Amino acid sequence: MGASSSTGNPSPEAHEQREQETLASAALSLPLLRVAFSRSATAANALPDALAPPPASFRLPGSPPPPPPPHFHDILAGLGPAIASQFFGHGAAAAPEGDAGWVPFLRGFNRCCARVPASHSLVLLLRVYAGAGAPCGVQLQPDEDGKVAGELTPEEIAVFLWMCWVMAWSASASRVAGDGGEKLGPVAVLLPDVTHLVLSALVSAGAVADDAGVWGWDISSGGKGVKVQEFTSWVQSTPVRLGNCLSRYVRDRFRSLAADSVEQESSVSTVNTTFDTSDVYLLTRGRAWAIALSIRNKLSEKLLSASVIGMDTEDLLYRSSVHGKGLSRFLSRVEGYKGPMLILLSAFSKSGGENVDSDRRWVIGVLTEEGFESKDTFYGSSGFLCAAHPIFRMLPPSGKEKNFMYCHLHPQIRAYEANPNPVGLAFGGTIGNERIFLDEDFSRVLVRHHAVDKTYQHGSLIPNQGYLPVEASVLDVEVWGLSGEATKRQQNVYKKREDIFSEQRRKVDLKTFASWEDSPEKMMMDMMSDPNTVRREDR
Template sequence: MKLKLGIIFLLTRVVSYKQESSVSTGNTTFDTSDAYLLTRGRAWSISLSVRNTLSEKFLSASVIGMDTEDLLYRSSLHGKGLSRFWSCVEGYKGPALILISAFSKAGSDNVDAGRKWGLGVLTEDGFENKDTFYGSSGFLCATYPIFRMLLPSGKEKNIMYCHLHTQLKTYEATPKPLGLAFGGSIGNERIFIDEDFSKVTIRHHAVDKTYQHGSLIPNQGYLPVEASVLDFEVWGLGGQTTKRQQDIFKKREDIFSGQRRKIDLAAFGNWEDSPEKMMMDMVSDPNKARREER
């Protein structure tokens, strides 16, 4: 009886908050709670699916909504691309929720063409720029048109892959792919987002031993499915302490970057006395007699 009353109370609160979050413009009403990919309904579904401390976070978000300060990255706001994504999430060492909205390309025989769908990744680790998979725990989920949570299988731990170019480039005989990936292995990722954040590739669960079996998109077959990315969100779930630590990290990196850009011209010395000028003079006129100054 108490459980039923509690559910009725929560549903009543959700309805009341949805009414308060609606903005009326003439005869049209917009629900501001659905302005993001992380809607209250999806937060409620995730809260029922996970069995850890994040469940309370999503349960709260399903009633009062997420705090916009927890939004680390949104492609429509910060711009698409791995470098823009990295500038927003670098230094965040806490759990995060990644949500993707995509549109299936026309002419695909492996999935319903011209259809919009969504998926998500819940990871308990921060973002790292590496050429290998990393992570301790994570979840995959289909968010639209149906919701389905895929838990970790425990067989492998290819939770997450995030690789982008660094300032120091070295030769690689077999370059690793640039982009974001979840599950599977390098070259056969369960989910792969390219460097430009314009395309997402979904592969069948047969290539993946990290997450449980199950389809992530409607009518998914055995062949890889490519789709155009419509929107991309990353929500930080580590709280104010984790966000504050990221801010400190970013300020420190800005100071280091400024110091690296400064050039001490005095350190170069005088061009007339430099060995480089002597070599240039010798190349231009090798027969010119030179007297060593003593």
């Protein structure tokens, strides 16, 4: 009785603090937030500096790589102050350590990192983009969390996407202190190519026609803009995880702020050597980032890491230009890998014997949930189709049928078949009417209209696809394993076991032919010399 009466009802301040702490602990641990708050409260500019991305020298893909737009570095410089002012308020960074400043700090953290609808998180990200000094047509409403309006040009969309990618890159890089306490110079960072994403947004809004308008299109060429509402609709349908960039970035910066300097130095030393590498595979960092933003499973983290530091070459299971074309070569490299894989295919459509135009090559991809094996039927549990170049489009499963993948190679011992199944690699559709069909030699690919397929969602995979099947010549095929080292080790064990079985089948046991009595030659001689056999009469 005495214990219950002594506690009483908590004060409104204590009740609010408990609610804010409960909400914040779902995004980041409270002890880590306490350390980040204490370190950010040491000076007036401590929090804006902590929320700023690490220094870097950014360049665009190309030879030589051109610099980004002049205002891009100004946006990155204003990113930390914009987040601090919009969510943590003016003067909150200089608040003393304690409950007086702790609760406002938690309020600001929860405004940008708590679970909110995807549309609202994208609005917050656009407000930060405009608040960082971006010269764009985004118009902010007077209220703090109000909606945004206006229009975005193609170049502004590209700069916005690059800003979001830098937020993801900042999770792998941080300020490094030298022996004398001085900060090292900025690292060289190559920004990913986001042309396919910008085109996807413009086509979704109707600013660019999804046909001949996508060939040779360049961001710097300008063109019709996209309204913010249309851009928001595109984000909610294609790069659905783009709105999470802000909350992820703030959490990563607070982790970096609370980490020891030794841990910061070790984390950066492992990534500086890879930031300035160029894309040499079909799986470029821009394509890996686009796929990572468009899926909602555990593979997103693997591809997000690939978009920042590149894929590990150990994960490259097959590349036709290196390992040879053909389904048999393909299976020899991927068979036994029991995990998700990403297949990318580069091709160009045939056009009346004309020369190949390098600007008309396209890239499509397939994300599978399991490995390949030779069967004469469709199989698989899930998968995605995607158009990767020149425009990006992700096609998840529809849930109506399960014809996800088909891989059929003639067995070594062939038998007569009245209606043999096609030999090749296919995805979606039905046997004889596949959505994508790659022949046995990996020299020809056939892409059919989505009307023949009920496994994957509707949408064109290549420009000018039309209703008729499109036949194209294959340039290159890549297969990347996405399950890590454990699955790769299991595949190596499988390959060694198969090599042993193959070697045993090739060996001939000579002991069975060592005795003349048991040899087939003696059996044939006895059959010829049997006196009981019928012989022709000598005349």
